Amino acid sequence: MGEEGVGKRVEDRSIVLTLSLAVAAVVLAMLYNSLVRTRLRVKEAWAAVEVQLQRRASLIPNLVEIVKGYASHEHATLAQVVDARGALNAAAGPRAAASANDDLSGALGRLFALAEAYPDLKADTQFDRLHADLADTENKIAYARNYYNGAVEIYNTRVQTIPGLLVAGFLRFQAAEFFRADAAARQAVAARLS
Secondary structure: OOOHHHHHHHHHHHHHHHHHHHHHHHHHHHHHHHHHHHHHHHHHHHHHHHHHHHHHHHHHHHHHHHHHHHHOHHHHHHHHHHHHHHHHOOOHHHHHHHHHHHHHHHHHHHHHHHHHOHHHHOHHHHHHHHHHHHHHHHHHHHHHHHHHHHHHHHHHHHHHHHHHHHHHHHOOOOOOOOOOOOOHHHOOOOOOOO
């Protein structure tokens, strides 16, 4: 075997090495782009949750004002609703927002239960419209929460499984947080029928 044979083998190895590096670079780029796309989907989904939570929070001042007109002496219940709304507006991240959302749902439940004691309030068309708007918003929050949690599941799966795990760890992609209900919100509500 002469110099031509040795030179040909070195050249073949160089081509194979170059092609292998090119394929590895393309695979890494595809994995990176996939992680970025799914992370952006999580951010977009969280923004949709925040929009619905804000919509809900913006309905509450009108509701509180209407109830004040009929049940002004129910300060504790109204204060709980206002405080829970403020906590929801100040919540940062899915865990805090889920907790604040649960607190607000409980406070609104008490407010609507209070309305049962005031027939004139129940008959008020603005109160009825706001109640319907809040119910609609609750449905939208549930949908947005499910969409967000689905996006988180896809993203977290890519971040925590091979081959994405190798790229994610190196490029500091971290698992996203699910929007979960508090333990208290998962408890069954005791209903008393008098």
